[in-house]
Amino acid sequence: MPVPAGYSRTQIALHWVVVLLILAQFLFHEPMAEAWDVVEDGGAAVTSAGVLLHIIGGIAVLVFALWRLALRMTRGVPALPANDPPLQRLAAHLGHWGLYALMVAVPLSGMAAWGGGIKAAGEAHEVLKTLLLLLVLVHVAAALWHQFWLKDGLIDRMKRPG
Numbered sequence: 001m002p003v004p005a006g007y008s009r010t011q012i013a014l015h016w017v018v019v020l021l022i023l024a025q026f027l028f029h030e031p032m033a034e035a036w037d038v039v040e041d042g043g044a045a046v047t048s049a050g051v052l053l054h055i056i057g058g059i060a061v062l063v064f065a066l067w068r069l070a071l072r073m074t075r076g077v078p079a080l081p082a083n084d085p086p087l088q089r090l091a092a093h094l095g096h097w098g099l100y101a102l103m104v105a106v107p108l109s110g111m112a113a114w115g116g117g118i119k120a121a122g123e124a125h126e127v128l129k130t131l132l133l134l135l136v137l138v139h140v141a142a143a144l145w146h147q148f149w150l151k152d153g154l155i156d157r158m159k160r161p162g
């Protein structure tokens with residue numbers, strides 16, 4: 001796998017578009033949660049505009065995550081900051097892979113719930129989206145720690161193509 005000096009313009013754009021999409025999924029989940037309550041009570045699955053937005057936003061996260069993984073394998077990503085101790089590099093590595101896994105698993109579980117009417121998938125979706133939220137919070141804390149404590153300018157790597 002190649003190891004470029006920085007993230008490409010496309011990799012950076014995809015990172016920030018997905019951040020906005022995931023934020024929107026968490027802020028505007030109410031119509032989907034309500035529609036799902038109806039399904040769980042034995043009613044029909046009604047795809048209102050709000051439900052459709054949740055589906056489109058979620059599937060976009062999935063497509064963009066797969067695109068990012070493909071870019072990771074073809075173009076590669078920059079090496080983790082060289083000054084970080086091995087344990088910290090391992091944590092960053094696991095954290096990034098965890099985020100990718102959840103960006104795939106959260107939409108897939110939602111699709112299985114809504115498309116297949118599988119109640120267990122709905123429960124899995126709830127657990128997985130909470131894990132995603134927690135991991136994102138750790139990821140953001142790590143990015144801010146690098147930026148303001150270690151002062152290694154890490155966030156610039158996700159701003160300026162290299």
Ligand code: HEM
Nearest residue numbers: 025029033036055058059061107110111113114122125126
């Ligand atoms: C990264 C993408 C996604 C995120 C972050 C996300 C997030 C959420 C959140 C925060 C809820 C509310 C859960 C609650 O009431 O506590 C929810 C519910 C739901 N979402 Fe998603 N969602 C995503 C993708 C999808 C997709 C693609 C589908 C279907 C095509 C879907 C279907 C559902 C369903 C059926 C529910 C109600 C069941 C439940 O509460 O787990 N979601 N989602």
Ligand code: HEM
Nearest residue numbers: 018019022072077080096099100136140143154155157158
């Ligand atoms: C929904 C929220 C987010 C998700 C899902 C997410 C996901 C990811 C993933 C998967 C990577 C690894 C990219 C790769 O090497 O393949 C990454 C890198 C990065 N993210 Fe995020 N991110 C989120 C929010 C943020 C925010 C809010 C910040 C800034 C405060 C941020 C800053 C960074 C930085 C600086 C890197 C590069 C790390 C490095 O060069 O080693 N991310 N992000």
